[in-house]
Amino acid sequence: MFIKKMELSEGAILLNPITAKKMNMKKGGKAVLHLGIWQKEVKLILNKEIDHDVLKVPDNLFGFTIPEDIDFDWRTEGRDLYLGPVLGIVRGVRMANINKRSLKILLRWVRSYNQHKGLVIIFPLSEVQVDSTSVKGFCYHPGQAGTMWMEGDFPMPDAVFNRPIAGAGNKYHLLEQITGGRFFNSRGTGKWEFYQALLKNPDASSLVPHTEKFTHFEQLFTKLEEYQVIYVKKRFGARGYGIIQMKKTAHAIEVTRVIKGTQIKEFYKTEEECKDCLKKIVKKNRYIIQQGVPFENNRKQVDFRGYIQKDSSKVWQVRGIIGRLAKPGSVITNLRYTEKILPGEDALKEFHGYAQKEAETVLSNMNEACIRAAESLDMNIGHFGDVALDFIVDQKGDIYFLEANSNYGHESLGKINDHELRKRVFESPLEYAKALAGFGDRQEGG
Numbered sequence: 153m154f155i156k157k158m159e160l161s162e163g164a165i166l167l168n169p170i171t172a173k174k175m176n177m178k179k180g181g182k183a184v185l186h187l188g189i190w191q192k193e194v195k196l197i198l199n200k201e202i203d204h205d206v207l208k209v210p211d212n213l214f215g216f217t218i219p220e221d222i223d224f225d226w227r228t229e230g231r232d233l234y235l236g237p238v239l240g241i242v243r244g245v246r247m248a249n250i251n252k253r254s255l256k257i258l259l260r261w262v263r264s265y266n267q268h269k270g271l272v273i274i275f276p277l278s279e280v281q282v283d284s285t286s287v288k289g290f291c292y293h294p295g296q297a298g299t300m301w302m303e304g305d306f307p308m309p310d311a312v313f314n315r316p317i318a319g320a321g322n323k324y325h326l327l328e329q330i331t332g333g334r335f336f337n338s339r340g341t342g343k344w345e346f347y348q349a350l351l352k353n354p355d356a357s358s359l360v361p362h363t364e365k366f367t368h369f370e371q372l373f374t375k376l377e378e379y380q381v382i383y384v385k386k387r388f389g390a391r392g393y394g395i396i397q398m399k400k401t402a403h404a405i406e407v408t409r410v411i412k413g414t415q416i417k418e419f420y421k422t423e424e425e426c427k428d429c430l431k432k433i434v435k436k437n438r439y440i441i442q443q444g445v446p447f448e449n450n451r452k453q454v455d456f457r458g459y460i461q462k463d464s465s466k467v468w469q470v471r472g473i474i475g476r477l478a479k480p481g482s483v484i485t486n487l488r489y490t491e492k493i494l495p496g497e498d499a500l501k502e503f504h505g506y507a508q509k510e511a512e513t514v515l516s517n518m519n520e521a522c523i524r525a526a527e528s529l530d531m532n533i534g535h536f537g538d539v540a541l542d543f544i545v546d547q548k549g550d551i552y553f554l555e556a557n558s559n560y561g562h563e564s565l566g567k568i569n570d571h572e573l574r575k576r577v578f579e580s581p582l583e584y585a586k587a588l589a590g591f592g593d594r595q596e597g598g
Contacts, residue, residue: 153224153235157211160197166208169198175228183231188238188271188307189330190214190285207235216286217304221295223269225591237270237589239582240287240309242327246278247288255290255301260562261315262292264579268586273306277323284308284330310589313537313581314338315559328535334588336462336537337581341529341556342387344440349532350553356524359543361443361552367436369427376400381444383483384434396430397444397483408483409433415482415489445544445552447504453478454503455485455544455554456496457564458522459573461580462537464587468526470519471580472573474564475499493567504545514549521551529556537584 160166165185167177177183179198184191192213202208205223224235241258243250255274262272275289286305293302311334312327328335341349347363350356366372366384376382376398384396399406404419405426420426447454455478459471473496476485494502496518500511522541529536540560543553565574586592 153226154203154206154220154222155218155224155235156206156208156220157213158208160208160210162210162212163193164195164197164210165213166197166199166202168202168204168206169200171202171204172196172198175226175233177228177231177233181231183233186232186234187214187218187236188285188309190216190307214307216306217291217302218271218306219291219293219295219302222271222291222293224271225269227590234590235270236310237268237586237591238273238307238309239268239270239585239589240273240275240289240312242277242312242314243274244276246276249276250274250290258315259300260578261313261582264582265292265294267579268582270586270591271306271309272582273309274301275306277327280323280327280330282326310334311585312336313585315581333535334585336535336584336588337539337558339534339536339558340388341533341539341558343385343442343555344387345533346529346553346556347440347442349528350525352532353524353528356521356528359521359525359551359553361445361554363440363442365437366434366439366441369423369431369434372398372430372434372441373423373426375441375443376405379443381446383442383444384430385440385442387438387440395484396434398426399444408481410484415484417481442554445546447544447546449477449503452480452491453482453485454499455542456499456518457560458496458518458541458543459565459577460522460526460539460541461577461584463580463583464592466584466587466592468523469580470522471576472496472565472570473515473518473522474568475503476564477503487561487563487567490564493564495568495570500545514545517549518543518545518551521553525553525556538581 177196181196183194183196185194227234272292273289275287279287285308287308288305290301290303291306314337324338347360350360380400382398386394393412395410397408404421408417456475458473461471475494476490477492478485479489479491482489497511497515500506500514525541540557542555543551
């Protein structure tokens with residue numbers, strides 16, 4: 153359905169009679185037209201000269217931009233006519249955060265546009281205002297000469313995906329209200345919050361290593377004595393920066409600190425020496441202490457990442473799992489510190505030494521655990537639709553989740569050359585947004 157403007161009496165719309173019949177709309181009847189969250193009562197006029205896939209509207213009906221070559225799906229509910237979907241991606245805090253580079257990056261999420269139709273709009277948080285019905289931003293416009301984006305004023309979207317996390321607070325809450333809860337990935341997942349989310353879910357409480365908020369150094373050394381290996385992590389952090397691994401050895405405390413660009417390993421003979429080093433770094437309420445459950449292959453750490461998403465089904469799906477082997481001496485497996493990346497089943501066989509059937513069984517357990525962990529986020533933190541989950545599989549085959557990333561990178565998917573997985577990971581968020589907007593599978597009218 154294409155929206156075309158023409159000179160018409162205010163509050164009237166024109167449709168071909170055959171299209172109107174398909175919509176169960178009657179000549180001269182009143183309809184409520186919806187586009188994004190914008191809506192207006194209009195009078196229906198039938199005209200055989202109108203193309204079947206065109207809706208004619210008055211020049212001044214909208215207070216925003218609607219490109220005439222954008223193809224919309226439609227659906228009706230009684231006398232309500234919904235055109236869409238109108239989908240949004242929040243990018244940054246203000247318009248200055250949306251530039252050529254960021255728009256080029258965001259193309260990855262809209263390459264499957266032909267499956268979605270409608271408007272896909274990139275806009276900043278600054279556009280979210282009380283009673284907003286429109287936003288300034290950029291709409292995906294594949295017919296635009298020289299670029300795939302058109303700048304303008306557009307209707308406030310039906311459903312919104314947050315990429316990347318741009319902050320928190322009142323604007324996010326307001327956008328959740330405006331969209332009726334159809335705003336997802338609106339929150340980050342701090343490590344303490346993630347631990348608590350799983351702990352509160354009886355089906356997932358066994359899937360996390362013991363974790364405490366850091367309060368004092370006596371507590372830290374008690375946990376080190378208890379577990380022999382612990383991690384001290386910032387509650388909010390990315391790329392492994394700021395992580396501290398502590399190991400109790402026969403004659404010393406081994407401390408490895410991850411500082412941007414490098415890892416520093418130090419040895420302390422006494423707890424007091426160790427405390428003197430760390431007290432300037434580790435602060436109350438900013439760090440957590442976590443039981444170490446590392447698994448090593450040839451003294452190289454191994455962990456896994458699962459890509460978990462919702463799509464038009466609106467339920468969590470495991471898109472894929474990868475295994476990562478760290479470089480020698482590294483206490484983290486972020487891409488810059490990774491020696492090898494393999495698909496999940498291959499990693500279980502090569503890094504853990506599982507036979508085929510054992511690997512298949514553990515992989516099935518990993519898939520189930522990832523779903524339970526993702527469900528825990530929705531239950532206890534907020535509305536999510538796209539996360540990466542990092543976890544360990546120990547020597548017994550038990551699974552322990554370390555953190556969730558709702559603003560994760562995709563470089564690892566390129567390293568394993570799984571182009572189909574990469575494609576699905578980029579497609580799913582807008583599929584889910586479309587379903588939230590009411591235009592999911594078999595809901596479209598045209």
